[in-house]
Amino acid sequence: MAEQEKYLFRAEKISKSFGTVHALKEFDISIKAGEIRGLVGENGSGKSTFSSIVAGMQKYDSGTMYLDGKPYEPAGTVDAVNHGVSMVVQEQGTISKISVAANIFFGKENKFAKGGVLNVKEMNKEAARALQSIYVDNIKPDEMIDQLSFEDRKLVELARALYTSPKIWIIDETTTALSVSGRELLYKLMKEKRDEGKAILFISHDIDEIMDKCDSLTVLRDGLFVANLQKEEFDADKIRQLLIGRELSGHYYREDEGVPVSDEVVLESRNVTAGSLENLTIQLHKGEILGVGGLSDCGMHDVGKALFGLLKPEAGVVLKNHKDCVKNASWAVKHGIGYVSKNRDQESLMLISSIADNICLPSLKDITPVGPISDKKQKQLAEKWSKRMEVKADSIKVFCNTLSGGNKQKVVLAKWLGKGSDIMILDCPTRGIDVGTKAAIYQLIMQMKEEGKSILLISEELQELIGMSDRIILLKDGAVSGEFHRSDGLTEAKLIQKMI
Amino acid sequence: MENSKVSETPKRNIKELLINNFAFLGLVLVLVLFEILTGGKLLGQRNLMNIFNNFFSIALCSMMYTFVMALGELDLSVGAIVGFSSAMGAFSATISPVLILPVALITGLGIGFISGFATAYLRVESFIGTLAVSFIFRGLTTYYLNGSVGIPISMRVFDEDWVKILTMVIVLIISGVLFQKCAFGKNCRAVGASREAARQSGVNVERTRMISFMLVGLICGLIGFFTLVRACTASSKTGNAFEFDVLLAVLFGGMPLSGGWNVKFRAAIIGSVAMALLKSGMSLVGIDGLTQQVVQGIILIIVVAISFDRRSAAVIK
């Protein structure tokens, strides 16, 4: 009994399975009042399943939960909120076409209703107060939610979650959607709530962030509890090992240096003006990993689009092998160029489609040039590359919207590997992806380089650029502002100088 | 959460199986119900040919319509195309009856090209674009036809059952293989699933959309021809409301309006057969026109409600 009272929240032997897949197996966790607890695990490890169970979003198969020492079994999200459990999610959680205030008080409008008439003025006032309590004053309660930026909408969600002064606050992968100032605000609020004696369950992919902000952390792997670590035990390598369950072979990034790169140019833009690009000339060599970076609005994403033929140049040309003009994406794919978009779910994948259909799409004409395409060969192709990329799914018939972010990205890469493209344009390929998949993607990039393929790596993470590229081009306002070679002894500071 | 949709419990499997095959079950239900109500007359030898005649135009069009549905588009001009190409065919007969078929086909293809161009390259919503095309060609049909134009009665030789059955089989095989097996059909579904992902996977999105509308146009030209040789007359009412018959048929078959990989070719066949059986059955039982409309309306709502794809809705959020 005494043991139980010490903890604000306890979960014992929580299990949850979906068909044959065990998302959680007898998972235990206890969180004290006044504690920020990190929850880490790879995609598919069950951490989101657990947090959604606590928030009442789905039922669990067996086990018990205690809140304040009393059994806790939420009937739904509303019930969970009434018990003092609030959650902010990874995806967008606001409701469009209604005002900010209506979003904050969604489901609680009755508070402001008198005889069936909603007192909007009162609701807006209260919403302003709620926003002020989280130090946000640039959002007007009567504004339509759709006029806000993604980040501001996240802030509205924060206001909604905290308005009920929850005892337990679950933050699921929210920081990736926030800018630096937004993150700072979130951290500040987390500390504030901890000091008020609340419990916080913080879920993130970013190990540095977890180590910095959490008092303790719990590692989950394949639905199983792996370890609890206290702040003093935090160590990045150790956490990574616990996450993956094996020692990471060598380092994360490539280690070789000063490897010579061929002079042969395979893809280039000549004085291209397109989108946010101004008179851009860059060249990608055979077997080269060319990193492209800069501040988020520098136009680096348009470089990928222009080279892939998605952006039509207003001036200049994009050439493959010095002579062939890249006309459009269809031409580019046919001529061995692959592209992984930054917006994976919208642009790189058909979500309501099977893994097999996604993998085979660009290669259909290669399988059978004219006439009916062999189902068997399609299956073989899909299975081969899905296996090669270690996509975690029951079969290649599984729809992609059911996969985790890392697995989705593996499908995208499998698609291009299957096509056999020898030029790959990767726009932020590791964005929002777990450590294991990230490592796999880096390995794959290296392997492609060794096979003589050329890679254009666009990334917002400077470490990634430094770690992987043979050469880095930095952009500013759509034009090249700096160029570095691998051998130059690169540091983030050196790059940043050229970026701003 | 990531795993929540990966697989299902057996109970859900059965439910899903039912939902996935509800159109087929509906077809069987309609068949059995009317077979009993008509005392076996529904599938009597004489009525079978009737059902085939009811089914012929709608099924031909539905099969090509599958491509447009896969794109997540609609084509409301099919009735107008049938009307106009049959009118053009009738005019060409005054020069030589040999011209009827090629003229009807080229007219259909041409109108399909206009719809396709407007939708794919001018970025007009297909719903609006094809509606506009429909108005234009309905208007032109009425204007040029000035009532009705007949063709030599000898052309009725093409209204023979074996000609139609042969045509049906050929179109069925071509469109079925093109849709299920060939790159084009897969590209259509890919564009419907995600236009951008298809584009970035090398699909020529604009060309795919344009060709789909042209295929529908072409088949409507063929339907125009068969309508013409059946009645030996083209009138301004030819093909009237045909667009709704076809839309109804593909929806009956369980095609989702959202397009993508859930669009199945068999839906076109099942839907057209179900429609033909339903119409013939109701007529045989002696249900009056008003009640027939009400029944069709109710069935449509039920079917669309069931076939509404919850998975895609879950993604939109």
Next chain:
Amino acid sequence: MKLRRLVAIGMTVALSATMFSGVSVYADNSDPEPFKIGFPWDTANTDPTWISIYNNVKASVESAGGELVNVVTDNSADGLIDNISELISRDVDGILFMPASDSMLPAVDAMCADAGVYWGTMFRTISDDDIREAMYDSEWYAGGCNEDDETCASNIVKSMADMGVTDLGVINIAKGDTSSDLRDKGAAEGAEEAGVNILNTTYDISVTTDMTKTIESYIAAYPEMNGILVLGTYCGGAIPTIEKALADHDKAGDIKVGRIDFETTLGDYLKEGTFNVSYGGQQQIDPLVSAVILVNKVIGTPIVEEGPTNIITPYLELTTAEEADQFNEYFLGDDAVYTADEIKDKMIKFYNPDIDMDYMNDLISTFSIADVVERHSK
């Protein structure tokens, strides 16, 4: 057990007797062989005239003990062809329909000839000479009624001219429709004779909003217009729509309104003086007599021995509210303008061998609103 065997033997004997004796069994009988008449008609349309047409055809068919088989149609050429093919497969002995065009008739005749089914038309004449000749040669064409559209249109224009109309806006059914074309022709002749100026003709209005727009644009474009004549329309509630549009522009009563074909609301407007004259009333007698022609042919007692029977039905004139009310009660009620019993007595040659063309024409010429009122009022 015994009883059942007895019944079985009895039935077998009866059946074989029927088979061997063929028609003779019925020839001795007082009723013709049972038969079925197919009738494509839009039973989804709830317009009283539409319903009354169905009722009148039904009365004719049942007068001689026949069964009416309805299939729903859109009355388009290709729709009717499908309907006819369906009716043939349902074993009808005759098919009555309203042709959508002359050019569809050869196809109909070919289908019916193949199946050995008689066909008859209503409301329409065949204006194309070649087609008419070919159809009149066909042994399967029973004939039908039509209205003298041309004279009717000419007379109503003259009648409106007598009321002082000089400038006329016209509304008509789709071009190419046989009646529509004839009425156009008649109206033009009448206008020339009476010195009326036809300002414009609008065709094929099927919904009230279009009707309103047409009237409003007439009012705006032709301030001199003092008459509106509806030569025909498939738009439901045409007159109330026109009256509303006129009233909205303060023109009700100033502009004289005339219409070929009656509708139920005419009485009210005649009373108010905002509606002036209607020619019509054939919508009941035409299908009734058309069906009679077909029935007589099917049961083997055609009114005319050689070729099809063609009867022109006279139009009735409606100028008073009282006539309009009587029309609504006796023409658009549940009863046909001749009941099945009356038809049996007066129009079926099987029961009355005296019937021939002259007899029918005489009978029809006595047909009027007063005549129906007299026969059917209790």
